[in-house]
Amino acid sequence: MSRLSTRICVALVLGSALLMAALNLYTNAGSPVHVPTYAVSLVGKYLSFAILALAVDLVWGFGGILSLGHAAFFALGGYAMGMYLMRQIGPRGVYGNAILPDFMVFLNYKELPWYWHGFDNPAFAIVMAIVIPGFLAVIFGFLAFRSRVSGVYLSIITQALTYALLLAFFRNDMGLGGNNGLTDFKEMFGLSLQADTTRAGLLVATAIALTLCLLVSRFVVASRFGKVLIAVRDSESRTRFLGYRPESYKLFVFVLSAIMAGIGGALYVPQVGIINPSEFSPANSIEAVIWVAVGGRGTLVGAILGAVLVNAGKTYLTGAFPEVWLFALGFLFILVTLLLPNGVLGMLQSRGKKDAS
DSSP: OOHHHHHHHHHHHHHHHHHHHHHHHSSOTTSTTOOOHHHHHHHHHHHHHHHHHHHHHHHHHTTOOOOSOHHHHHHHHHHHHHHHHHTTOGGGGEETTEEOOHHHHHTTOOSOOGGGTTTTSHHHHHHHHHHHHHHHHHHHHHHHHHTTOOHHHHHHHHHHHHHHHHHHHHOGGGSSOGGGOEEOOOEETTEETTSHHHHHHHHHHHHHHHHHHHHHHHHHHHSHHHHHHHHHHHOHHHHHHTTOOHHHHHHHHHHHHHHHHHHHHHHHHHHHTEEOGGGGOHHHHHHHHHHHHHHOTTOSHHHHHHHHHHHHHHHHHHHHOTTTHHHHHHHHHHHHHHHOTTHHHHHHHHHHHHHHO
16 A cells, blocks of 8 residues: 555545535535535444445454454444443432432343443543453454464354344343434533534544554554564464564454454444444444455555545445345445455556556
């Protein structure tokens, strides 16, 4: 991935977010250039998904780790932020001397569970959105990579992980909202989540987070560490014989990608207004892999492009032809696999080289 493509991507992401926020806040609703608030939140959701796609591309495109469970890290980051947002309910959930989320009052909780303490502090919630996915990735990655699990077996295990979390979070006794999850958020950092300024601010914050994740990812893959990581991807046994420890490289990039996915989930939740166990669905992880394949595996910028393009298409098709979307997604994946193995970005780069020659 060239520095030029990175700079172009950064400029487009930040420029578009700032422009949309400005047009939303400083133009009248009747103006032809006005950007409605729902569009601001929709693009913010796309950029949150782009962070997840970037995380998947980092481990799959450069580490050769096809994870079918990255939606778990995304959802855990989302739940950490959702718990903070639920703690901002104020007097609506007062039970005795304790302030409880509404669903806990409904389920006759007498006190706040111990693992909810601290989530009334936004800094604590942000740290937990990073620490919890990262900690799970450390435990899972250490056990998997130390045992030299790889290939399709690793993919199946990651899918089993996210499905196990899906079943666990569905339980009401988990104290996390059960099937309904966490919703009905009102405030964030003391600001109304329904305010246009808050929505625009979240869009810009998501764009900045995506930019930082892209720059960190590029720094990692362009470094000496990244060269060894690519060598592990291409020939793990040969890299091992040269004296390197592939499991250490794979563990580091796996944890880094999990943290990035958690950040994406934390930014996703306040913009869509809900987080529930369906976010752990293995289908979401598979869909993220499709975004990366469509955009261009091993390009980073392509993962962002694929996430935005596929989700924009999903928004249109699920509204216009809801029964067609899943067939279209499957057809798109087959088409890309057969005709565009390097994705959309790879096709554009090859055309650019032909034109230059």
